[in-house]
Each structure stands twice: as C-alpha cells, then as structure tokens.
Amino acid sequence: MAIQLLISDLDGTLLGPESVITPGTAAALERVRQAGLRLLVTTGRAWGTAAPLLQQAGVSCDFVLLNGAEYRTAQGELVRAVPLPPATARHAVAVLRRYDLGVEINTDAGDFTTDTELCPTAQPLPRLAAFWAGQPQVRKIFAFSRNPDALARARQTLQDLPDAAVTASADWNLEVTARDAQKGTMARWVAQRYGIAPDQALVFGDGCNDLSLFRAFVHTRAMGNAAAPLQALAERVIEPNTEDGVAREIERLLMEK
Template sequence: MSVDFKPELVALDIDGTLLDPDTDTISEAVKAAVRRAVDSGAQLVVATGRTFLGTLPVLDELALTSGFALCSNGAVLVDVSRREPVSVASFDATPVLRLLQEQLPGCIFAAEDVGVGNLVSAPFDPEKLHGPQRLTPVEELTAEPVPRLIAEWTEHDPAELAETLADTRLPNCAITVDTYEPWVTVVPEGLSKGAALEKLRTELGITPDRTFAAGDGTNDFEMLSWAARGVAMGQAPLDLQATADATIGTVAEDGLAVELDRLFS
C-alpha cells in the first residue's frame, strides 16, 4: 500500500465499527473522523447487515447528506441524500425457511418488509431487530419474495449454530452466521457487502486501488477482501483479522477514528 494512499470510496460497517454495541453510541471522535473523510471528497458507503429502517438513525447521527448505504448485507441500496431505497434484491425464501426449521428446531424467523418493518414468527428483542414487528404465521412469512430472512436460534450460542449449519447447503441464497448472536442472515444468492460494493464502485467510476473498508463481523469477510485496504476492528474474530490487511484498535478505543484520521489528516 502506497504511503500516499487516499481512498475515494470508504465502506464502513455499523455495529462494532462505527457504533459501540456496549454503549449503543457512536463516539464524537468517530463522527468527526467520518466528517473529515466526507469533506475530503471521499464517497462514503455505510455497509451493514441492518435493515433500511435500522440504518436511518445512524445516517442521521452521522449527519450524512450524501453517499450511499448498503443495507441487509447488500440487498438494499439506499440513496442517503433522499433517505430512500433505490434498489432492492429479493428472493423466494420459502425453501430456505423450511430447511432451517429442520436444522434449527425451535428457531424464530423475521422477514424484512423494506421501509415498513419485519414480519416475525415470534417477537424479537427490539434492540436487535430494528423497526416495527408484525406477528405472522410462519408459513406466510415468505409468501412474497424478501430481501432478507433472519433465523434466531434462541437458547443456543453462535458456535453451536455455526457447527450445526457447517455442512448445510441452502438453495439460492447467501448466508451469514453472526459472530456474537445465534443469528443466521439470509440474502439472495451471490449477494454480500463485497459484491454490492464492487457493483457500486464500477457505477461510480472509482478505481479498485482507491477503496477502503472497515468491519468486525463474519459478514465483512468479502468486503475486507474486496477493498484495496481492508481493516478489521481489534475485537473482530481472529479469522477476520487474518483476512484483513491490518487490524486496528477496538471500537471502544475509537480504532476507526484513528485509522480515518491517518488516511485523511
């Protein structure tokens, strides 16, 4: 990496990267660093597993008025200036839901209804699943194509969930097992933060060697590999740190602010 590397496209995860999950806040240092990056002319993209509704408060807190957000692991592209989705990728999640019911007995499901909330088979913790929840019979959750399906295996831990699904092949979708919660996120086949960012990079006319990304979770592997410089947060799993070009400070240490200030000082 050149010593004068200054990225033109900056992709940032939310939870565990911009926002400290332990305090549910974005520090003033991170906010200021993001503002400096934008003021320097970088195209900022917030790339998250959150839904569109769950991402909006973060865009507001960062005072972003331009750029894009990739929500639901790349399934929903949002124009930040308009605060509106401009494209939504969806798929028939019924076969996946049935397989997950077999593999994860007792799990509960949530299907995203973009801009409205989630259809849920049972109530989710509102701090984890953003937006209104509408109780729906499980057989009706995927009656229409959806951009994102969540399965939460309550009373189990993420390691057990990952082991249970290790040899499972789910049709026409991409899945991510959460690092910290017993959650499976399912989006249309071929979609990831990295794939969505590459499409956006091409459309914006930015060269591959001017891309930067930061993340901390299992849904960030493709994004960090995609970026010319991809950094893992200090609290990220060791396998993600091994994939990244560098490991920076933890979210509690304002690791992202330090890295952005170095790039855009």
C-alpha cells in the same frame, strides 16, 4: 494510496460500545466529507434501524443494507434490491423454524418477526401459510438463538443451498440472503457506479459477515475487536471500536493525503 471511498460496517465497527457513533468518530467523518471522500455504510441492518444512527450523528451517506440485499441513497431511495428466490426463502425459513430458531424476515412489504422484543421495529410474523400467501419478496432472513447447537445444525443444513449465502454477525445468529446479495458484491457494484476502482476504497469491518467485503477490496482494516477470520484476512488490524478505531485510521489517512 489514493483513497476516494470509505466503506464501513456499523455494529462493532463504526458504532461504539453503546451502539452509537461517538463524537470523535462523527468529527472524523465530517473531515472525510470536507476532504471530498465518499462514505458508504454496509450493514446487516435494515434502513429503518441504520439510517437514524447516521442522522443522529449528522452524517449523510449511502447504504448497503441487509448484508447486500439492498442499496439505498442517503435519502432512503431504493436503487437496487437482490431478493432471495421464493422457493429458497421458503425452504430456509422452514429449516430455521424446524430447529426452533427465532426469525426476522425482511421483505419488500416490511419486516416480520417471531420476537418483537428482540426486533421491536418489525411486525409480528403471521402464520407461515398466510405469510407466504402474500407472495412477499424476501431480501434477508435473520435467525437467532441462545442454543449454539441448533444454530450450527441449521447452518449446516442451509450451507449447500445453491441460491443462498449464509453468514453471521455474532455467535448467536445466522443471516441468509441471496447468493449475489453479499456486502462485498453490492459494495463493488456501488463503487463502480461511483466510478471508483476497488483499490481506491478503504474498508472497515469486524464480523464474519464482512468477509465478502474484505475479499472484494484491496485495502482492508479489521477492528481490534474483530473476529479472528477477518483479522487474518485484513491488510491491517487497527484499534477496537471501544477506542474509536475507525476515527483514528481516518486521521492517519487524512494526514497521508
């Protein structure tokens, strides 16, 4: 296959168990650059928590952030944003708080949270009336709880919102974005911007918030530690992130080239 673009999730995929890019993976990504292939990172993280991880490893690439709500260049320039409709954002936050879930709200004016220990780069969320009075453009709502029943009830309540996409990156959270702000949708848009066809991309992921990616592209690799639905959808299952699975698959790809 004539792969021209690598698309990879971060946590549980490109990152090792210590939530950093290992030296082996960094070396493999450098060989990708030398081979003339592009790298696009797709993550639920915001720019401020995603970019430093790549910079520390000496890797430069563009980003699909907040599960597809933003596309930024390697320098952090915002090229495209897909926010939640204001009424949908307000309703979603009200539902999440009704079930006593913690939230982090990513907006054009910064990130705000009910728990600055869990989300240390965000500002404390003010009273909701004051928050909404500022008319923020909400790009993603991240909800979290150790109560699985509360998460399930909130997800069920939000699932039928016509303008929203509801997913999760782990069993203790929920992630809400606009219907068109999904990893797969934004990554397809970026690939088209690069002039790269969907069958010229190789995708890596591990979580259910990567399902849209695996549906949007032909060549997909689920990590050995990936969620069962993603493994079932993948073209191939590779080694887990604890064994530098992305780096090993890159080596196989480059040997084929």
